[in-house]
Amino acid sequence: MPVAIITGxxxxxxxxxxxxxxxxxxxxxxxARSAGPLAEAARELREAGRGAARVVALPGDVTDGGHRAALVAAAGELGGLDLLVNNASALGSEPLxxxxxxxLEGLxxxxxxxVVAPLGLVQEALxxxxxxxxxxSYEEVASRGGNGLSGGGGENGEAYDSRPYTENARNAGLSDSPPYIxxxxxxxALSSDAAVEAYPTWGGYGAAKAAxxxxxxxxxxxxxxLRVWWVDPGDMRTDLYAAAVPDDDPSGRPLPGTVVPALLRLLDGAAPSGRYTAASAAEVPGGVSTR
Incomplete structure (x- = not known):
């Protein structure tokens, strides 16, 4: 079975x-940094896998090189590594x-x-x-994935280029041939709209995500x-957001689970490397429909 490392x-x-x-x-x-919640999550993951999924839970801090090495070693013991998800994050200031x-220490x-920990984990996992x-195979992807991506719309409703950085990655950006995979x-890598938009109080966190x-x-x-995706999942009802803006009412924000189908579509559709929003990821052909 395929193997994934997921931080946070x-x-x-x-x-x-x-x-x-x-x-x-x-x-x-x-x-995750907290052993108790991670152990509870691992128990639920094993139940969700119905005995088919092996789950190794390693509490620790992603800024610790030894911990990163242990994560990759555990994946190797499971048979390899097919997907690395750099999800763990820090605001730098709580509240923002x-x-x-x-x-400055928060920054x-x-x-x-x-930034540093994700690169360290990538280097370990490469x-x-x-x-x-x-x-x-490339041929398999081309036959089931279509001839590219449909451009998605961001939250501002404007046309969005989901792969602005792939022109030089072989033929990934050419419209007359399937994307190289x-x-x-x-x-x-989980990014944020704060990486590209200038929101008051989000400067430190946004700078880190832009990097x-x-x-x-x-x-x-x-x-x-490899396929490298950096994705802005949009606003979500999470503890991170609550810590960032504790006075804001989160009840109208979507739960994290609503973003997952779009992320799976990147995987199922063998999407080319690039930056995506949850909306544009939902338009990747060949995956599981998010609608």
């Missing part, structure tokens, strides 16, 4: 995505504050968790990801045999 999997979007993959029989390596008042933490055979594994976006874009060019 004890709650929120990480847990929701892990539940969906476990239900498909994926073997999982999951982490204007840049004039932003603690360092945001950069360490959101040998396994390059060996992945989850996607068996490597036969290796996939890397999914993650650019890091992912360069990785996609340097590793054309």
């Amino acid at each position: 999997a004890s709650k929120g979007l990480g847990r929701a995505l892990a539940m969906a993959l476990a239900g498909r029989g994926w073997d999982l390596v999951v982490d 504050v204007r840049l004039a008042d932003h603690p 360092r933490t945001a950069l360490e968790v959101n 040998p396994l990801l390059r060996q992945s055979s989850y996607l068996s 490597g036969t290796g594994g996939a890397i999914l 993650l976006d650019q890091q992912s874009a360069v990785l996609a060019v340097e590793e054309p045999g």
Whole structure:
């Protein structure tokens, strides 16, 4: 069975995505800083897998190099690595504050968790990801995935280019041929609209996510045999958002589980490397419909 590493999997979007993959029989390596919630999540993941999914839960901090090495080693023991999900995140300031008042140590933490740690985990995992055979061949993808992606719309309703950074990744951006899809594994980095929009008080977190976006874009060019997706999931009702804006009423915001079908569509549709919103990911052909 395919194997995934998902960081920050004890709650929120990480847990929701892990539940969906476990239900498909994926073997999982999951982490979170708090051992208790992670153990509870692992129990639910095993139940969702109905005995078909193996789940290794390793509590720890993604900024710890030894912990990152342990996550990848656990995936290797399960047979390899097909999907790496860099989901763990840090705001840098709770609640969020204007840049004039932003603690510099908090910004360092945001950069360490959101940018440095994901790259460290990617570096550790690359040998396994390059060996992945989850996607068996380019021809298979081309036959079931269509000839590219339909452009999605962001929350502002404007036309959105879901793959602005793939022109040089072989023929990924050409409209007259199927997108090049490597036969290796996939890397999914969870970004934010704060990476591209200037929201008051979101400057530190947004800067970290913008750095993650650019890091992912360069990785996609340097590793054309892999699929690299950096995704803005949109507003969600999560503990992270509650910590960021504690006075805001979250009741009208969607739950993380509503975003998962769009993420699965990237995987099922063998989407080219690029930046996506949940809306544009939902338009990837060849996947499970999110409508």
